[in-house]
Amino acid sequence: MDFAYSSRVEALRARVVAFMHAEVFPAEERFAQELAQGERWQPTRIMELLKERARAEGLWNLFLPESEFGAGLTNLEYAPLAELMGQSMLGSEPFNCSAPDTGNMEVLVRYGSEQQKQRWLIPLLEGRIRSAFAMTEPEVASSDATNMRATAMIDGQHWVINGRKWWTSGACDPRCEVLIFMGLTDPEAPRHQQHSMVLVPIDTPGVKVIRPLTVFGYDDAPHGHAEVVFDEVRVPLDHVILGPGRGFEIAQGRLGPGRIHHCMRSLGMAERALSLACQRALSRQAFGKPLARLGGNADLIAESRIEIDMARLLTLRAADMMDRLGNKVARSEIAQIKVVAPNVALRVIDRAIQLHGGAGVSADTPLAYMYAMQRTLRLADGPDEVHRAAIAKYELERYRAPH
Structure with a gap:
């Protein structure tokens, strides 16, 4: 596969990066304050404002592949954008690209009747519900x-x-x-x-x-x-x-793209954790030296860089196979990334927590919440054990003697 992003994707990446730095990252503290000071189970003013601004800039519904309703990006094209969105605790909601709405909208696009699309898909696409x-x-x-x-x-x-x-x-x-x-x-x-x-x-x-x-x-x-x-x-x-008894058929169509989204967001979270770790290692001193020069900290940072890049390549490969060959052919690769991405993210976040000491497990940094999210993801999209069993099954099938 060609690992270079197309000019269209590069342009979208640049716009998403600019929006994240100008709007999303600065809004994280205000989002937390609004939750703490207001009614926790009501939409926050800052999130609704971010959605308005993202939509006005055309950074809206980027996730829908092969659809007139979204940007028409393939899984491979959307993957780097999902990674960027995953770097913030505010997630993908400012772009109307957050779960479970993304999966539910894909279900309605692929399998919903015209009546169902009008009643629920259109309001979801518009971010009204x-x-x-x-x-x-x-x-x-x-x-x-x-x-x-x-x-x-x-x-x-x-x-x-x-x-x-x-x-x-x-x-x-x-x-x-x-x-x-x-x-x-x-x-x-x-x-x-x-x-x-x-x-x-x-x-x-x-x-x-x-x-x-x-x-x-x-x-x-x-x-x-x-x-x-x-x-x-x-x-x-x-x-x-779609019809009675079609639940699993729909679920398989829903889960493929959703897994790519989750994995790339996980890698975005890992990238942010590594960035925080590096900043901490260079700015904090102990025993007369920057943390970056103490013990094996440099090795931990290097290991994080290696693991993130490996996981990203595996995820992009799965996305490419889904686009070219379909979810069924890419089923082993999809299962592989569901094991690899959250586990890599967990290891990277854990190292960043260690470098931050007490601050790493507090609410003063996003690391503790990031860790909780990634640990949960190892269950939310199916436990590691189920994915590993599937990978082994597909691998063993290659060696079984033909009947």
Whole structure:
């Protein structure tokens, strides 16, 4: 593959870099202050202002590949932009490129009906509403998604939905208007044709947001990660996406691009941690020397540089294969980056924390929050063990004797 970015991508990178330094990084402190001083579960003024400015500059909906709704970038073209966005704790929301909305919008673009697109996709693309994705359940091991027991059953002209979901990111946000619910429809069908995805307006009777969950003590307000109960929730039949029993088919289409996004944001976070580590190592002295000249600190910085660059190349390779050959052909590469990217980011962030000492584990630097986010990512998009098992399976298939 050609590792050089196209002139179009280089121009977009320059614009995103300029916006990050002029607008996003300076807004981080104000964002934290607004959360601390106001109602935590209401949108912050600074985030809404950033969104207005990014949209005015044309830095909006950059994530959608092969679509008239977004910038039309390929996965490979969007990857370096996602990395830049991942450097800030404010994430990708200023650009309307944040999860789970990106994945939900891709689902609607690829699989939604015209009615579904008009009702939910267009407001999401315009940043007027937000959404959530309800799949994980507290009662079962959700690393095997076929374990899902929450149900979506047809009753006359309605879907009747029952069950308990958690880690439904975004459901606490007052701007959230719709959830994509994945539930068991036909337990007698083939294993990967038993589940359906149904659009559920969050104000439907029977939808109850029980509580926001915390991640290592962080509540991620005003977005949050909710536990949600669905109690005899009824929505019209036309709220199903693609059709009954198509849930896993949709999920596979949704997860490929989303994994590239997560991985590149992780590498952006690692880059910021390495930058903070280097600044600390050069400015801080102990025992009469800069930290950069003490012990093995130089080796740790070098190792971080090497690991980030290796992980980036692997992620770009996966993106290139997805674009040229499709998600199915790139399935091993996609699984590989899901293991590599957050683990590399964790190691880099941990080294930066060590160089910062007590400041590294405090709220005075972003490092502790970054660490929590990356540790969570090793579960959120499927545990490492599941991805490793898949990689081994694909590798062993190459050596099996043909029947």
